[in-house]
Amino acid sequence: MSKIEIKSFNLYYTNFHALKDISINIEDKRITTIIGPSGCGKSTLLRSINRINDTIEGVRTSGEINVYGENIYDNKIDVDILRRNVGMVFQRPNPFPISIYENVAFGLRVNRIGSNRWTISETVEKSLKAVLLWDNVKDRLHKSALSLTLEEQQRLCIARVIAVTPRIILLDEPCSSLDPVAIQKIEELMIQLKNRYTIIIVTHNMQQAARVSNDTAFMLFGKLVEFDKTEKIFTNPLKKETEDYVSGRFG
């Protein structure tokens, strides 16, 4: 069964029709990338899956996004619980200007996970280990998170998401502000995490999509052009636009 089913989903920013009738089924425990030129709506689509777009003024939607068979655009949905289950990592690392420890503990505290200090510490350690950051920071957990390098900050942001045990992790161009070595490390991390989480990555880097993902969706002008296995998209796409884009003829 698909974890995420998007059914004829439309999104408008005031008068701008940003997502046009998107339908897509995303499978469990796989990495799916969404590619496409700037402004094609790929980030918007990603940000619709945890309803973080709600924070922008003038956004309207129609259609359904079902996560575990539940339409998240239903009025009965508790958005805070949804966002706990569907974690998100942003384009620019955005650790809070508090300590490294508190950054990871933040999600636990606001969601009231782990009632005592001991379980919180344990989860913080586990999450930092999962993103291979623990050894670097274990001696300076109470230093400001802004003292970390950009790559470490992005790892911290991933750790922060993992700590609240989401089932789905959305990554919005997670490597765009990192250097090539850091990108490689983050990609390795994503492949490791695949066994436990369903991961969706938006990227403008086609090599990255080819390297890490199982499935790839190609979007253009707010429409989903093609969605298939990654090898298929990159070697033998059905549509001409897809072929033009992945072969670098535009975008």
Place this chain on the structure above:
Amino acid sequence: MRRIIDTIIEKVIFSCGTLSVIFVILIFSFLFMESFAFFKDFDITKFVTGRYWYPDSEPALFGILSLIVGSFLVTLGACLIAVPVSIMTALYISEVVSKSVRDVLKSLVELMAAIPSVVIGFIGMIVLVPCVRKLFNVPTGLTAFSGSVMLAFMAMPTMVTISEDAIHSVPWQYKEGALALGATKWQTMRRIVLKTARPGIMAAIMLGIGRVVGETMTVMMITGNSSRIPHSIFEPVRTMTAVIAAEMGETVKGSMHYKALFSIGLVLFLITFLINFVADLFLGKNKNK
């Protein structure tokens, strides 16, 4: 020719800059000199801890403890009212309402700062003072409490606009990050937004307090001007500023009374200097992070 203009402008800017510094130094030394002359004839501890301000009796008593208590009570009361209201107003303007409403509200709050203090005092006299008298069943509505309420109004515009700037400048990525972790709007505000904006908010509070401490006209009109140490906030008080404003015109230049008023001015100056200094510390802390 262009070079000459350049040098002239540079000189003008330089002298303007140094002039303001010189003025501060001049004011300070003037206050200091007059006060120093006063403390030669009147014991400084008696001045600060004396309970009675009887400048016209024989011998004259210049104890400003009741005035310090008066200023302190009015300021404290004003802060207790203005700080929570201002922070919440700032949060509301910055985080809750839409952008168009935000602009309107913010200009309205800033407009509030433009109300002359005598008008605030006047409104307090007509509207608030009778209410206080009836509501708390006290012999007169001219109390420290009335002063606090009206001064809170005067401090709020400063506190609200500067806190709002601080809150608004919290990067939206922080808010988004917090919301994406499942935090509610209120949790995000309390744990991330307020925490990040704290240095700015503290500076706003300090600047607001500075305004309250130095405010004269409003307190003169509605706090009753009774230089006794009050037992509660619902009794008349007299503040340091009110004494200076009320009595400076009646003194003989160079007399003890005259110098005593300058000494009060020095005390006030030191207090506001301290407040500004603390505000600067908070703002500086913000930059280092």
